[in-house]
Amino acid sequence: MAGDRQSRVKSIEQSIADTDEPDSKLRKELGALDLVVFGVAVAVGAGIFTLTARAAGDVAGPSVSLAFVLAAIACGLAALCYAEFASTVPVAGSAYTFSYATFGELVAWVVGWDLVLEFALAAGVVAKGWSAYLAQFLELVGVPLKSASVSLGGAFTFDWGALLIIAALTWVIATGVKLSSRVSQVITAIKIAVVLLVLVVGVGYVKLANYTPYIPPAADSGSGATASVLTQSLVSLVGGSSTSTFGVYGLLAAASLVFFAFIGFDVVATTAEETRNPAKDLPRGIIGSLIVVTVLYVAVSLVLTGMVNYTQLATQPDGTHATLATAFALNGVNWAAVIISLGALAGLTTVVLVLLLGQTRVLFAMCRDGLMPRRLAHTGSRGTPTRITLLVGVVVAIAATFFPASSLEEMVNIGTLFAFVLVSIGVLVLRRTRPDLPRAFRTPLVPLIPILAVLACAWLMLNLSVETWLRFVVWMAIGFVVYYAYGRGHSRFAVGPAERSRSR
Numbered sequence: 001m002a003g004d005r006q007s008r009v010k011s012i013e014q015s016i017a018d019t020d021e022p023d024s025k026l027r028k029e030l031g032a033l034d035l036v037v038f039g040v041a042v043a044v045g046a047g048i049f050t051l052t053a054r055a056a057g058d059v060a061g062p063s064v065s066l067a068f069v070l071a072a073i074a075c076g077l078a079a080l081c082y083a084e085f086a087s088t089v090p091v092a093g094s095a096y097t098f099s100y101a102t103f104g105e106l107v108a109w110v111v112g113w114d115l116v117l118e119f120a121l122a123a124g125v126v127a128k129g130w131s132a133y134l135a136q137f138l139e140l141v142g143v144p145l146k147s148a149s150v151s152l153g154g155a156f157t158f159d160w161g162a163l164l165i166i167a168a169l170t171w172v173i174a175t176g177v178k179l180s181s182r183v184s185q186v187i188t189a190i191k192i193a194v195v196l197l198v199l200v201v202g203v204g205y206v207k208l209a210n211y212t213p214y215i216p217p218a219a220d221s222g223s224g225a226t227a228s229v230l231t232q233s234l235v236s237l238v239g240g241s242s243t244s245t246f247g248v249y250g251l252l253a254a255a256s257l258v259f260f261a262f263i264g265f266d267v268v269a270t271t272a273e274e275t276r277n278p279a280k281d282l283p284r285g286i287i288g289s290l291i292v293v294t295v296l297y298v299a300v301s302l303v304l305t306g307m308v309n310y311t312q313l314a315t316q317p318d319g320t321h322a323t324l325a326t327a328f329a330l331n332g333v334n335w336a337a338v339i340i341s342l343g344a345l346a347g348l349t350t351v352v353l354v355l356l357l358g359q360t361r362v363l364f365a366m367c368r369d370g371l372m373p374r375r376l377a378h379t380g381s382r383g384t385p386t387r388i389t390l391l392v393g394v395v396v397a398i399a400a401t402f403f404p405a406s407s408l409e410e411m412v413n414i415g416t417l418f419a420f421v422l423v424s425i426g427v428l429v430l431r432r433t434r435p436d437l438p439r440a441f442r443t444p445l446v447p448l449i450p451i452l453a454v455l456a457c458a459w460l461m462l463n464l465s466v467e468t469w470l471r472f473v474v475w476m477a478i479g480f481v482v483y484y485a486y487g488r489g490h491s492r493f494a495v496g497p498a499e500r501s502r503s504r
Helices: 013-016 030-043 046-088 093-100 107-138 162-173 177-203 224-231 233-236 247-262 266-270 278-305 324-330 335-370 386-402 407-431 449-462 466-490 498-501
Strands: 148-151 158-160
Touching: 013 093, 013 324, 030 177, 030 266, 030 278, 030 335, 046 093, 046 266, 046 278, 046 324, 046 335, 046 449, 093 107, 093 335, 093 407, 107 162, 107 177, 107 335, 107 386, 107 407, 107 449, 107 466, 158 278, 158 386, 162 177, 162 335, 177 278, 177 324, 177 335, 247 278, 247 407, 247 449, 266 278, 266 335, 266 407, 278 324, 324 335, 335 386, 407 449, 407 466
Parallel strands: none
Antiparallel strands: 148 158
């Protein structure tokens, strides 16, 4: 059964059968360790070196460590739902594929469009961060380079650093997923070693007085009323507060912000089709990577806020953000800046790599279903979607090379959380509609865990800023236009098998 043509729900059996199509077949080369490394590789990066300090100095104070715990709980609940879906439907595309099998084509398109926003935007933003750290590292080791970008006048720049990293990693991904895994393992080992060194050295400078007050009192809203309304969390606005900076609302807002650090395990799910034993390895990879990154983030945030007072981590009037290196510099440990810069370069390298990989796999699944041009799903002799990989690399490179980066972590977060909500609901739907389906991993305590996952993720979404919600609505509106203008008329439910074959 290919699926329900009237409701456009693609059956589980058809999703799995599609993985054997010779022209769009991916190689199964990944094991549990590869998946854990991918998850850690994408999660331990920009957040641990920059986001932690900014969240502490601008939003939550010392309670940023609790914010990581709250975000991790929400992710853990969703991870259990992802593990059931990924092991039951071992097909590329992650939440997009899961939604196609439970809610139908329109919702699947919305989720796929959502994941395009998540992975592409995040890859471009992190590539810009990599470029900035490259310039900092070269300057620290004696190479007089103030910036890895050249101004072209106006709002445009030529960021050769971002172009360099995206071009190199696009080549790695196009060569094959196994090479991507090996590169991730080596670089991830380096950055984990740097993080552990930072923790060991930093503990010696921790002062208990810096943890007081653990939840700082709420700050004044400031003079810019319009700016305050747009930048404060939706929950604080509805609750009648004038600010979501510090206080309880600040803690909740920080949990939604630092959620950016946990987007790794949904990338793991995008590689389901390339996993040798998905029934066992996918749950281990998803849950294992989440445990590792949670421990690292909580440890780093405790050491960071213990080394300096949170007020010393606040963003400067000129827009300069504090980083992990800031705490060491304030304690006179200047040599640590070189080590941290090296760790940041390694960390951001694997983040860009895995985000690009996730983006290519989601688009691959959408192209194979006809929602995007099917010709792009061709894999060839290497068993990798080279056409999509090159296309994604070019688009992300243009965006990161010529356009300025801004603080868009929240846009990535809202897209990811929305996908988590649908996956969690999907577990409940599939349990009811397909109770006979073999499930290698079963989410425990159903329906409690999926319901809690939905509530936790929805709560984090509500704690994102008003302007983030406005941007998200605009992006979704564009997605609906693209779907009805192209995707709906070219999908597998709109054309026959013969035409699908010709389109390749």
